[in-house]
Amino acid sequence: MKKFLSKRLLFILPGVVAYILNKYAQNHLDWAEQYSRSVYLMLSNAVGFLPSLVKFSVSEWLVVLVLLFLLLYIVYYVRKVIISKGTRRMVVYRSVMGIVAMCSMIYFCFTVLSGLNYHRYSFLSYTEYHEENYSEEELEKLCKSLADDMGLVREKLGEDTDLLVQAPDDFDYYAQHSVLSIQMLAKKYPILERSLYSTPKPVVMSKLMSRAGIQGNFCPFTLESNINVDMPVFMIPAAMTHELAHQCGFMHEDEASFISYLACKQQDEPMILYSGLFLAFDHSISVLEKVDSDKALEIMDSLSKTVQHDIVQHEQYWGKYEGIISNISIIVNDAYLKANNQTDGVNSYDEMVNLLLAEEKYKLSSTP
Structure with a gap:
């Protein structure tokens, strides 16, 4: 005994x-x-x-x-x-x-x-941005700016391009470029530098991830960024850079999403850039809907038909997997985040908007 x-x-x-x-x-x-x-x-x-x-x-x-x-x-x-x-x-x-x-x-x-x-310290402490309270007007301007940028980048992808379809060799291409995006961003923000960036990995059981409402997952026990390859292809590059941000040591979800957005903007490749903009717009318009649904609807209506089609595909894809498994996943993830110094739980994802507005304010203040 x-x-x-x-x-x-x-x-x-x-x-x-x-x-x-x-x-x-x-x-x-x-x-x-x-x-x-x-x-x-x-x-x-x-x-x-x-x-x-x-x-x-x-x-x-x-x-x-x-x-x-x-x-x-x-x-x-x-x-x-x-x-x-x-x-x-x-x-x-x-x-x-x-x-x-x-x-x-x-x-x-x-x-x-x-x-x-x-x-650890916030990622913003290593940038030129400062998080502040924002007005409804500033939020609306951010959504409009992201909407305009999305429209311009979407045109480069071609109106006839179906972004729900994924070619077999796309994953490796975006995996390599997601690492390159983080490395390029690390030149501006050295806090993201590391000697080993483990390239994002495709998950065989991606359908199960979709049922749980999961786009990607960072595993600290293997330092791998695991990606749901079943979801629409235009969401994959942003999911990759988000998980790579966790790999760089920034665990808060709003910061990882903000780093993902900044990383995607480092590239001229339309799909990667569009993925980052889509991520930022999705969170921003979601917050604006809670504040002023009419203005949010007005901005949504102003989007090009192709962007609107992508949004519909995005909603339809995740909508078909809503159910008991996704609800349990949300509850578990919410408890996990709250247990790890993120008091807002799953709502912390939308707090990325505060960081986007901090960047927007800086750009406006630095423009002559």
Whole structure:
């Protein structure tokens, strides 16, 4: 009994250490920032090196193996409880302690490879932009500006181009260019520099991601950016750069989306640029709809027919997957974000608009 407890205690201690580190980082942002810029970079490069050498998603199959292991673990201990007689309580205790030990190790690994980054400085602190309160008029101007830019870029893609269709070789092309986009942005903002950018990976079970309402996912245990390849192609480049922003150590969703938008704007390639603009417009018009639905509708009506068609395809695609799985996914994601220093939960995605307005204000103030 003592031997069993001592062994399990060794695996439970890392969870305790991770909890203490999280609490310390929450109250010492300077320390958290220093960690993100030093220890995190070294650990993430070491962990992400081997997975970066293959084109398939290691984390996708890691999830499958973990689920299979848990199933076998439960079956094994249920069987032991049934066949045991006088030691059933000990068997149950062992099984529960085993789960606790595993969760402890997972929590520790998550903390050192991702969790502490939630407490670092804002990305804006490394830019020329300053987040401020904005007016309804400024929000409306932002939406109109993004709408105009979207229309111009969409013309370059061709009116007859169906952006719901994806050619087989598109993914590798956009994966390489998404990394290039981040690298180009890193020249302006060195805080995004890292020696290893793991190229985004396609997910085989993308249909399941769609049912959960997920465009992409960053796995801190393999440092991979996993992308839903089933969704419309014009959403993929922005999803890639969003997950790469997480890879660079910026975990807050609004900041990752803002970095994604800035990265997509580094390229002249129409699809990548359009993807970033679409992401920014989608969040901005969503916020304007809550403030003034009539103005939002007016801007939507002013969009070109091709852009309107893309928006309809976007809504129809995600609409067909709405259901129990997507609702559960939203609840889980909301709880996860709130547990990691994002008090607004899933609503934090729309807070990207504050950062877009900060950029817009800076551009206006710097224009002669």
